[in-house]
């Protein structure tokens with residue numbers, strides 16, 4: 212097989228299956244699984260991942276914004292899709308595409324009920340989100356009375372689920388805070404169950420919630436980073452497999468004399484001879500300038516090569532002085548054997564930001580082995 216001469220993000224659907232199976236093994240058989248495929252399924256491909264997740268048995272999918280759900284519906288995906296951040300401008304789209312909105316405030320509830328009525332809907336599925344400490348989106352417990360009063364006036368919508376979101380499920384130093392969030396959620400559930408004449412399902416846990424708080428699984432769990440192969444924890448990372456490998460090839464090798472500079476603004480100079488390799492990936496692909504000047508690194512023939520000089524828009528240069536390599540050789544930026552978490556740490560960020568930031572210019576390819 213000839214080497215790819217292009218930067219690609221290779222997505223391994225067998226690894227996705229492994230991650231899904233591992234996460235599912237943590238759940239009671241009755242607990243449902245929602246694959247969170249927002250932001251191009253964390254930078255991979257929302258349609259391909261959704262199709263695979265549905266084939267594996269995921270009962271629900273979630274996206275952040277309505278347009279992301281439209282892409283899935285247009286690709287023929289039939290399972291229920293939760294829109295985590297429903298916005299007034301997207302209510303009609305949500306209904307037209309049979310997406311299910313998160314209702315997180317009085318304003319959104321009123322507006323959505325009107326939109327559902329206008330479209331002649333009855334019992335349109337909605338999901339009520341409560342704020343239990345993240346302070347991002349959600350009703351307060353004290354809103355329950357007015358929510359119920361509003362719901363009692365209409366049959367255009369029907370509550371399918373009640374949910375909340377954990378703020379620090381990956382951080383065991385914040386265990387007390389998380390346990391308090393779980394208790395707050397339980398109180399909310401009791402009040403809603405007493406007030407609504409029909410049953411709803413409940414959910415709270417993201418990936419780290421699945422792994423660290425079995426008591427927070429309720430009826431369904433929501434996983435995004437976990438299916439992508441990251442456990443927000445060293446020992447959990449061992450059990451998961453990152454599904455994405457960002458790889459490229461060496462475009463050119465330069466043998467530089469002492470005191471020659473590399474790249475824009477002559478940001479790098481060495482007082483000795485070095486060998487540099489130029490790679491076809493830059494800040495427009497998601498490897499930001501923060502990774503330049505020695506911060507970031509890639510792997511070539513199993514050895515670490517640091518980025519030298521400033522990251523360019525379309526290229527980076529790496530130091531291969533001590534690495535045996537040739538033009539055309541494969542370069543791994545991150546993947547199962549080159550942790551994206553570690554690379555992200557060099558930029559004082561987390562795997563989530565690095566993987567979701569790989570731009571759409573990078574071709575996605577899929578393997579299933």
Ligand SMILES: *Cc1c(COP(=O)(O)O)cnc(C)c1O
Nearest residue numbers: 247376417418433434435436437
């Ligand atoms: C993104 C998101 C998730 C997924 O979180 P992971 O940590 O990636 O598993 C779950 N729930 C909500 C509300 C989210 O916004």
